[in-house]
Amino acid sequence: MNARRRATDHIVPAVVRRDAQAGERLLDKAFAFAFRGLVYAQIWEDPVIDMAALEIGPDHRVVTIASGGCNALSYLVANPAQVTAVDLNTAHVALNRLKIAAVRHLPGHDHLRRFFVEADSEANIAAYRDLLRPHLDEPTRQYWEGRDLVGRRRIGGFGKGIYKRGLLGGFIGAAHLVARLHGVDPREILGAGSLEGQRRVFEERFAPVFDRAFIRWLTSLPVSLFGLGIPPAQYEALAGNERMAVVLRQRLEKLACDFAVSDNYFAWQAFSRGYGRAPDAPVPPYLEAANHAVLRERIDRLDVRHANMTDHLARQGDASLDRYVLLDAQDWMDDGQLTALWREITRTARPGARVLFRTAAEETLLPGRVPAAILDRWAYSPEQARELIRRDRSSIYGGLHLYRLKS
Incomplete structure (x- = not known):
């Protein structure tokens, strides 16, 4: 079974609604097929707002959905003890691992900027071959040296504009x-x-x-x-x-x-369709020159896993995690999946834990869908949610929600 087929097999259970009608299930399966390749070369959640809401501290263990990796890397600027990024999509896992290798092994910020800000230089292909490839695991090498649906070598995207792919x-x-x-x-x-x-x-x-x-x-x-x-x-x-x-x-x-x-x-x-090229053009925190030294110093604190969030949490100890970032994944879930996820979040949450997530609609989707015995252990402020989404520069979501574990 090839990697693309395995990716689809992981994504289908997370996307296809078990209680949907036949036509809706067919649309869900079509989306799962589309989602099996690279979706986001850049994540579309604002890490600056995330870090302000989460108030990440030096003893905190953070778990997040990886997506394009910009936020997981940017959280290192806040100096957590550990960040674990999980994702069902093999392309996103490969992209995150490539970014980690780039932080570790490219000579300096100028090279990192060329690779991920300009992202359209043939020099990036040489840098991949000479500086990054030797440090990648085999599945990640196979992904980037393989070809996409139209026959293009995937690593070639960094020579021709990865954000257009x-x-x-x-x-x-x-x-x-x-x-x-x-x-x-x-x-x-x-x-x-x-x-x-x-x-x-x-x-x-x-x-x-x-x-x-x-x-x-x-x-x-x-x-x-x-x-x-x-x-x-x-x-x-x-x-x-x-x-x-x-x-x-x-x-x-x-x-x-x-x-x-x-x-x-x-x-x-x-x-x-890309970042600005001026030296002062805005970029994610992990690509800012001022953050490069601390990012490199802390990069070993970031771990990337090919896993479902609920399954990953089920393997963690009681009261072992501090911050959870779910992106918009809950919009995809049915009530049973939401309950299973929040049961594991609540079990693994340390005192003072926080959960941050986004929704397509404006309101939080948890009341009435997650049992009160679980949800009542968490505090939520609708006013704070409205303020957070107002400040979110990505602008594509209706709601941004923060839950705090009650003492």
């Missing part, structure tokens, strides 16, 4: 094409010069596109958002009682208008 990279590329067909250059936002200018560009150039009949029809199809990593179950939560075109317009408006592009690398990824 993967499921999300393809989706953003398609969105740029649609925008240009409607006479809009997405990069206009990046040259607006001020928050006022960003809003003017959005309202005059971007907003009218969402009123087009074709866009309303296209976004009404759950499969159209597979490229955002949104499975059918999450599509329904994201849409709520609104047209999907309306919801997407609102989320894009926040990304385009609520934060200065000079301080928001998510805007650069969305509107230019």
